[in-house]
Amino acid sequence: MxxxxxxxxxxxxxxxxxxxxxxxxxxxxxxxxxxxxxxxxxxxxxxxxxxxxxxxxxxxxxxxxxxxxxxxxxxxxxxxxxxxxxxxxxxxxxxxxxxxxxxxxxxxxxxxxxxxxxxxxxxxxxxxxxxxxxxxxxxxxxxxxxxPHVPDEWQALGNRVLTTDTLFEQTDLPARIAVLGLGPLGTEMAQALAHLGLDVTAFHSDDHLAGLADPKVNAALIQSMASSMQLQLGQMPELRAFDGHAITVGAGAFSTQVDAVLAATGRxxxxxxxxxxxxxxxxxxxxxxxxxxxxxxxxxxxxxxxxxxxxxxxxxxxxxxxxxxxxxxxLSEEPRAFARRTPLAITFTEPSVAAIGMPYDPHWSDEVAIGGVDFADQGRARAGLRNQGVLRLYARADGGELLGAQLCAPAGEHLAHLLAWAIARRSSVAELLEMPFYHPVIEEGLRTALRDLQAHVHAPRATPGPHYCEQSSLDCLD
Structure with missing residues (x-):
């Protein structure tokens, strides 16, 4: 330069x-x-x-x-x-x-x-x-x-409205709290507060949580979240009363009283x-x-x-x-275009949530094949009492190149990385099924989903298993 x-x-x-x-x-x-x-x-x-x-x-x-x-x-x-x-x-x-x-x-x-x-x-x-x-x-x-973004209406609550910039500075937390917004961070914090024993009511103007688009994965997350808190979805929450002690928050016909509000309406x-x-x-x-x-x-x-x-x-x-x-x-005389990495977003709930690669589109034609697995009966998940959630995979129907995935599943943060790497390498479903899978591990659920996906791919190979190698034994390990 x-x-x-x-x-x-x-x-x-x-x-x-x-x-x-x-x-x-x-x-x-x-x-x-x-x-x-x-x-x-x-x-x-x-x-x-x-x-x-x-x-x-x-x-x-x-x-x-x-x-x-x-x-x-x-x-x-x-x-x-x-x-x-x-x-x-x-x-x-x-x-x-x-x-x-x-x-x-x-x-x-x-x-x-x-x-x-x-x-x-x-x-x-x-x-x-x-x-x-x-x-x-x-x-x-x-x-x-x-x-953090705090809607104007909620700023009237003063220090009774928390954001992620102030939540962790609190020396204690009130017994009842409303969480406004269930994007990725709002979903994490709502579940964290509920799992710590607080009475949590969570509001979200959309029906899809944590940025999920796949309806089956979203349903699994809603089911998990609803087990530990009250959810109010699909309507904008509103501040209905504040008397210095209790805060009345509502959405539609629903109304509840809380001691504080966590505004998780995005940044x-x-x-x-x-x-x-x-x-x-x-x-x-x-x-x-x-x-x-x-x-x-x-x-x-x-x-x-x-x-x-x-x-x-x-x-x-x-x-x-x-x-x-x-x-x-x-620092360059002429700016250069850089390729971006495979999209990967993880929400650390339990089960964890992830969106990898191409996002789900409800208007997909038959050019995209979809497969999945429900972890309810997956062996290792059942052994650990973690058997809830689903994984959905999306691939090019012609040839089976893996394009994307969304999940709400046990060990989802690790499954998400495997999938992101596979998508980055433009791996096909058949190629992934040739990889080793140990038993018993959560990753066997990924194999089940791949097998289901393979059934919807045009001219799929037979499910791979042990195969002959006519070279030397050392070459067969390559």
Whole structure:
């Protein structure tokens, strides 16, 4: 890249979240003429308020909820167990702080190139920090992340309305709570709170939870969620009364009283005051510019967009990839298009939920074959009293190339990775059935689903089994 002394820096990175830090790592491999601007608080969304604290809470909740199965295992005394909510939350914060400290160490050695302050873009090459200091750069990377969305009506509840930014800071939790929104994170938190023994009522304006589209997988998730909480689906929840003590929440003819509300109605790009209007690009109704999904470039500018500020792929591994893509293109004379990884999204409920590859489409023609398995009678799942949920697979009917999957199943996070890898390698159903499956394992359920799918693929091979090898025994192991 040609140096341009007229600019203070080659690259300015706005935001020190997962995408910004990934961009930082990539930029540092090529130039030291960069700066990272972040307004704080320190730590990524994932480490501070997202992936990690939510999973810490879920682990405690799932462990405590297992007590309901002790009698079936022949284990007595489960009624003596209790959840010390303040202790649970204290561990969440302690471990969370450990993860955050690791993230902060990433920028500890940047010195003056780590700038604390609020950035505002003045033009495609100029950024103002806290309304005082002006910095110029050949390229900008916008990685400002996202923030929780709380509908205006619910803001009247003050500190009685929680978000994932405030939930983990609580020293205790009330006995009754309403969860508004059952996207992936809302679904996780609703189940975690219910499994810890809170009285949870969860509302969702849609009939599909956790971003699922497949009706059979969605039905399995609803059945699982309904076993530990009250669900109100398909109608917008509304705040009906608040007297300082009880909060009345309703949907349609249903109404209930709670002590607090968790607003899990999604996150919005953190772009307020960023000055996107000064880039000279058209902005949509949400105030966002059009982004090239393969180059992450904004218009024809040397400005790039990465991470959760892009609401379509708000996942850590996607944010990391986007930081790398944005950095590579910010340092190039001409932006290049990058192929994206196989889509993979996991919701860590029990059973866990995942969507992999091509999403389910109710309007599919006979060009797509569908197969599946119900885990109710799967051997290893029954042995562990985890025998609930379904897995659905989608393949090209002509030839059997695996295209996608959705699941609500035991060990679903692991099954999802196997499926994502298979889709990335463009494996066919027949090829996957040639892989070894141990007994007894949950993955045998995947084999059952593959066999079912194979029956709907044009000209499928016979189910593979042991086959002859006429070469040397060593060659047969290859």
């Amino acid at each position: 040609n140096q341009t002394p007229a600019y203070d820096y080659d690259v300015l990175i706005i935001g020190a979240g997962s995408a910004g830090l990934a961009a930082l790592r990539a930029v540092r491999r090529h130039t030291q003429r960069f700066a990272l601007i972040d307004a704080g608080p320190g730590g990524t969304t994932c480490a501070r308020v997202g992936c990690m604290p939510s999973k810490l809470l879920l682990e405690a909740a799932h462990a405590f909820h297992r007590r309901h199965q002790f009698e079936a295992f022949g284990l007595r005394g489960s009624e003596q167990l209790s959840a010390d909510i303040p202790a649970v939350l204290q561990r969440v914060r302690a471990e969370r702080d450990r993860f955050v400290a690791g993230v902060l160490q990433t920028t500890a050695d940047l010195g003056p190139r780590a700038i604390t302050g609020r950035a505002r873009i003045l033009d495609p090459h100029t950024v103002e920090v806290d309304g005082q200091r002006r910095l110029t750069a050949r390229s900008l990377i916008i990685a400002t992340g996202s923030k 919005r790009p953190a772009i307020e005051g960023l000055g996107l209007e000064n880039l000279g690009l058209a902005l949509n109704e949400r105030g966002l510019p059009e982004v090239d999904p393969h180059t992450l470039q904004l218009g024809g500018l040397s400005v790039f967009w990465a991470g959760d500020v892009n609401p379509d792929r708000a996942l850590l591994h996607e944010a990391t990839d986007e930081g790398e893509i944005a950095a590579n293109n910010a």
